[in-house]
Amino acid sequence: QKEVEQDPGPLSVPEGAIVSLNCTYSNSAFQYFMWYRQYSRKGPELLMYTYSSGNKEDGRFTAQVDKSSKYISLFIRDSQPSDSATYLCAMSRVGSQGNLIFGKGTKLSVKP
Amino acid sequence: DTEVTQTPKHLVMGMTNKKSLKCEQHMGHRAMYWYKQKAKKPPELMFVYSYEKLSINESVPSRFSPECPNSSLLNLHLHALQPEDSALYLCASSGEANGDYGYTFGSGTRLTVV
Numbered sequence: 001q002k003e004v005e006q007d008p009g010p011l012s013v014p015e016g017a018i019v020s021l022n023c024t025y026s027n028s029a030f031q032y033f034m035w036y037r038q039y040s041r042k043g044p045e046l047l048m049y050t051y052s053s054g055n056k057e058d059g060r061f062t063a064q065v066d067k068s069s070k071y072i073s074l075f076i077r078d079s080q081p082s083d084s085a086t087y088l089c090a091m092s093r094v095g096s097q098g099n100l101i102f103g104k105g106t107k108l109s110v111k112p
Numbered sequence: 113d114t115e116v117t118q119t120p121k122h123l124v125m126g127m128t129n130k131k132s133l134k135c136e137q138h139m140g141h142r143a144m145y146w147y148k149q150k151a152k153k154p155p156e157l158m159f160v161y162s163y164e165k166l167s168i169n170e171s172v173p174s175r176f177s178p179e180c181p182n183s184s185l186l187n188l189h190l191h192a193l194q195p196e197d198s199a200l201y202l203c204a205s206s207g208e209a210n211g212d213y214g215y216t217f218g219s220g221t222r223l224t225v226v
Contacts (some may be wrong), residue, residue: 034214036217042220043116043118043200043217043218043220044202045217046215046216090215098143098145098168099157099168100155100157102154104153104154
């Protein structure tokens, strides 16, 4: 079993839809959870960061972490064509020193 | 614009060339990283510098040589690379090496080895 599982998609939705992206993981030691957005041929851009469990909201984005189920989610409300990108979940343990464990990424396309 | 700046954005080099990738951040972060990303794959960690000292080398071949001249700068020296080393090379930084508040990535250097 891979440490982090993420459906690679592709996922295609109409503009204005609510998008739900998620990852599951197996290592209960993970404490830091991140979502990155990566446009083609660009570096990953940090969207959301969560320490331990709970929800976090930033504009149209909401991140949820459920450590009991080892499941994290990213919701995008009122999706826009500019949201079309690959979304990577990433997580790490305390003291892991840069050793982010990434999911494979989900490619999202928002159609006008 | 990203707060981690990488130069050059694109690099084509022959297998006998020596070149360097540069990374700069002015966020006061104390940990800096090099990652390698192949097409349609997630980034993979290569090196970690914490307080300007190399703390992790993820079994990277010696043809890749990192250097951290000061707390804001990170270099990756390249020598005698192979075509399979062609990839997007990403620099990242964080407040501490434990990743508090996430890692900020640069836009990357797209390297092609011919």
